[in-house]
Amino acid sequence: QPRQFHLGMFEIGRPLGKGKFGRVYLARERSSGFICALKVLYKAELQHGSGVEKQVRREVEIQSNLRHPNILKMYGHFHDSKRIFLILEFAGRGELYKHLRKENRFPEWKAAQYIAQMASALRYLHRKHVIHRDIKPENILVGIHGELKISDFGWSVHAPNHRRTTLCGTLDYLPPEMVRPHGNGNDNSYDEKVDLWSLGVLTYEFLVGEAPFEDTMVMTHRRIARADMTIPSFVSPEARDLIKKLLVLDPAKRLPLDAVQQHPWIIKHCVKGERATNREKTKGGE
Numbered sequence: 001q002p003r004q005f006h007l008g009m010f011e012i013g014r015p016l017g018k019g020k021f022g023r024v025y026l027a028r029e030r031s032s033g034f035i036c037a038l039k040v041l042y043k044a045e046l047q048h049g050s051g052v053e054k055q056v057r058r059e060v061e062i063q064s065n066l067r068h069p070n071i072l073k074m075y076g077h078f079h080d081s082k083r084i085f086l087i088l089e090f091a092g093r094g095e096l097y098k099h100l101r102k103e104n105r106f107p108e109w110k111a112a113q114y115i116a117q118m119a120s121a122l123r124y125l126h127r128k129h130v131i132h133r134d135i136k137p138e139n140i141l142v143g144i145h146g147e148l149k150i151s152d153f154g155w156s157v158h159a160p161n162h163r164r165t166t167l168c169g170t171l172d173y174l175p176p177e178m179v180r181p182h183g184n185g186n187d188n189s190y191d192e193k194v195d196l197w198s199l200g201v202l203t204y205e206f207l208v209g210e211a212p213f214e215d216t217m218v219m220t221h222r223r224i225a226r227a228d229m230t231i232p233s234f235v236s237p238e239a240r241d242l243i244k245k246l247l248v249l250d251p252a253k254r255l256p257l258d259a260v261q262q263h264p265w266i267i268k269h270c271v272k273g274e275r276a277t278n279r280e281k282t283k284g285g286e
């Protein structure tokens with residue numbers, strides 16, 4: 001039986017970050033000393049009746065029932081007259097996009113390990129018919145052992161789905177069937193395969209340091225709709241092969257997640273062998 005939480009149960013620490021609607025703070029549950037992250041959303045800011053309130057409800061409903069090492073846990077939630085509080089797992093190394101900006105781009109062995117973790121998390125989500133729909137570095141956190149944690153399920157839905165809330169923010173990660181709804185012939189419904197496209201965009205951005213279709217709004221739209229991207233020559237042939245098998249216009253032709261996990265580029269860098277572990281040590285274990 002989930003326990004009833006209230007603000008008095010927590011000591012609030014430093015602000016950790018902020019999103020579009022609200023902030024997140026380091027927090028400690030007084031009786032147990034358990035460290036967590038407390039996300040505070042102001043009801044006033046979640047314009048009543050707009051899509052956002054429903055998104056928060058869906059975020060709670062979906063994320064509370066997920067258990068996977070690469071998905072940020074939600075332990076509970078509560079609210080007072082003005083605010084909604086989400087009790088989240090604390091990810092000790094912060095936001096992935098800041099690491100990516102600082103390092104400019106990741107070495108292939110690190111990118112491959114990250115993509116393997118994302119594929120594992122997405123397989124878990126898709127088995128539960130949950131589509132994340134917003135896979136991008138800004139929504140991924142890094143745990144204390146360097147493992148990735150998908151966060152911010154505000155945009156996730158149960159598959160198949162017909163989008164109703166207007167998208168805003170970067171188009172970079174959206175698949176053709178979401179930027180050009182009528183392109184897939186039938187109504188603008190789509191399924192889990194949108195996350196396969198985003199996984200391809202993520203692979204590209206980890207290795208190149210920028211998104212494949214980054215351009216002006218109009219051009220990004222057009223380039224996504226045509227899967228028009230160039231992969232720089234410094235990207236290995238194996239990584240190039242995986243990117244090209246995910247960034248495919250026809251959702252049905254995108255590489256399925258189990259095949260992603262068996263892809264030569266992933267196997268080459270992720271087989272937990274002597275070599276892989278040694279290399280991690282030489283790389284300063286980051």
Ligand SMILES: CC[C@@H](NC(=O)c1cc2[nH]nc(NC(=O)c3ccc(N4CCN(C)CC4)cc3)c2s1)c1ccccc1
Binds near residue numbers: 019037
């Ligand atoms: C992804 C945005 C989303 N964030 C969460 O839900 C978030 C949930 C959650 N759990 N743990 C976090 N950890 C951190 O934010 C963090 C940041 C910096 C850290 N430092 C480590 C040491 N280093 C030297 C400096 C940095 C460590 C942890 C965050 S963010 C959000 C959405 C809406 C409103 C607020 C927040």
